[in-house]
Amino acid sequence: MVRVSYDQKPYRRALMETYGAKCIPSPSNLTNAGRTILAKRPDHPGSLGIAISEAVEIAAQNDDTKYALGSVLNHVLLHQTIIGIESMEQLEMAGDYPDIIVGCTGGGSNFAGIAFPFIGAQLRSGKKVDVIAVEPAACPSLTRGRYAYDFGDTAHLTPLTKMHTLGSTFTPPGFHAGGLRYHGMAPMVSHLQELGLIRSTAYHQTKVFDAGVQFARAEGIVPAPEANHAVRGAIDEAIRCREEGTSRAILFNLCGHGHFDMQAYIDYFGGKLKDLNYDESELAMALAGLPSVAEPA
Amino acid sequence: MTDTVKYVLDESRIPKAWYNLQADLPKPLPPVLHPGTKQPVGPDDLAPLFPMELIMQEVTRERDVPIPGPVRDVYRQWRPAPLYRARRLEKALQTPARIYYKYEGVSPAGSHKPNTAVPQAF
Numbered sequence: 001m002v003r004v005s006y007d008q009k010p011y012r013r014a015l016m017e018t019y020g021a022k023c024i025p026s027p028s029n030l031t032n033a034g035r036t037i038l039a040k041r042p043d044h045p046g047s048l049g050i051a052i053s054e055a056v057e058i059a060a061q062n063d064d065t066k067y068a069l070g071s072v073l074n075h076v077l078l079h080q081t082i083i084g085i086e087s088m089e090q091l092e093m094a095g096d097y098p099d100i101i102v103g104c105t106g107g108g109s110n111f112a113g114i115a116f117p118f119i120g121a122q123l124r125s126g127k128k129v130d131v132i133a134v135e136p137a138a139c140p141s142l143t144r145g146r147y148a149y150d151f152g153d154t155a156h157l158t159p160l161t162k163m164h165t166l167g168s169t170f171t172p173p174g175f176h177a178g179g180l181r182y183h184g185m186a187p188m189v190s191h192l193q194e195l196g197l198i199r200s201t202a203y204h205q206t207k208v209f210d211a212g213v214q215f216a217r218a219e220g221i222v223p224a225p226e227a228n229h230a231v232r233g234a235i236d237e238a239i240r241c242r243e244e245g246t247s248r249a250i251l252f253n254l255c256g257h258g259h260f261d262m263q264a265y266i267d268y269f270g271g272k273l274k275d276l277n278y279d280e281s282e283l284a285m286a287l288a289g290l291p292s293v294a295e296p297a
Numbered sequence: 298m299t300d301t302v303k304y305v306l307d308e309s310r311i312p313k314a315w316y317n318l319q320a321d322l323p324k325p326l327p328p329v330l331h332p333g334t335k336q337p338v339g340p341d342d343l344a345p346l347f348p349m350e351l352i353m354q355e356v357t358r359e360r361d362v363p364i365p366g367p368v369r370d371v372y373r374q375w376r377p378a379p380l381y382r383a384r385r386l387e388k389a390l391q392t393p394a395r396i397y398y399k400y401e402g403v404s405p406a407g408s409h410k411p412n413t414a415v416p417q418a419f
């Protein structure tokens with residue numbers, strides 16, 4: 001578990017322990033990848049890229065251990081398509097079909113889950129949908145990253161995939177949507193953007209929380225900070241419909257509730273959320289570290 | 298027109314297959330490369346990290362990938378997840394748009410993550 005989350009989200013950790021898991025803060029002393037980082041900086045806050053290095057290292061060294069991941073790879077996106085398949089049936093019950101689909105993107109899995117079945121339908125039968133990926137302005141892989149081969153982790157143990165990336169050395173600033181703090185994007189989602197089948201947009205976190213609170217006060221459910229990005233995107237599309245006087249059907253993925261993230265809401269109400277801009281020179285530096293790959297034809 | 302808020306599917310309607318977009322892509326994904334050789338990887342290269350079943354799911358071009366029975370059984374603990382029509386939000390925004398949201402917060406972990414955690418563990 002990424003060190004900052006381990007410290008800042010004790011309830012999430014306790015939930016995992018309730019199910020029998022043992023949680024170890026990353027970077028840890030159990031792996032080469034972790035020790036190397038701790039030697040340079042003993043109080044390193046960790047990142048998803050580092051935690052992946054540590055997990056992959058342990059999986060590679062032990063025959064009885066495999067690596068399980070939360071996003072990015074095709075099979076994870078595949079499992080999430082159950083979201084969109086069910087939605088399609090439910091919209092049929094409603095006698096409706098989406099004109100616009102909105103999802104938030106960290107590694108791309110919940111977005112893929114809601115959108116891929118509809119994109120597939122479009123490819124097979126021409127039923128057009130406008131699909132929008134919403135990401136944080138502080139970790140803007142789709143809107144500002146480069147489409148290139150890169151590693152999925154910091155220690156460069158994973159295979160190389162072609163994706164929109166901010167560079168595997170990128171340590172995202174500590175804004176309040178931990179699930180969206182990853183340097184890369186699912187290769188499949190990146191590919192769709194290259195093919196022009198989806199578009200992407202980025203928001204700062206205060207505007208994102210404005211939307212989440214507005215949503216909670218109308219609908220009752222408090223969304224996860226990650227999900228607030230999708231809420232923002234959907235509300236802005238609904239406002240555009242109002243301004244244009246058109247009635248479109250908008251479908252978005254409310255991928256989780258925010259009960260474990262109420263500290264983020266406390267900070268928002270206390271005016272403590274900062275809108276961090278990801279600096280152009282820092283971005284250029286992280287991108288300069290991309291591996292050089294002779295692209296196969 | 299009805300004024301339904303939640304569209305709820307019966308348990309028996311949990312899908313029997315996941316949908317694989319790779320089957321319908323107009324252009325295939327670029328290959329995955331080995332971190333050392335920078336040549337395309339094969340399933341065996343990934344075997345130390347992932348179970349073979351998941352590696353096959355990673356690369357298949359089949360459109361429908363069957364959901365194993367035991368995974369569907371666990372999905373029944375919270376799926377099908379409800380689809381909401383955000384009628385109150387539409388009113389608050391005074392928008393002519395029809396807003397729907399799929400709520401994945403009903404899972405034990407409170408997010409979409411168990412949709413993949415369960416089949417990966419299986």
Ligand SMILES: Cc1ncc(COP(=O)(O)O)c(C=O)c1O
Nearest residue numbers: 071106107108109110179226256
């Ligand atoms: C609630 C929630 N939403 C979104 C994400 C981002 O992941 P993905 O883009 O793969 O859906 C996470 C990941 O941790 C999450 O917990």
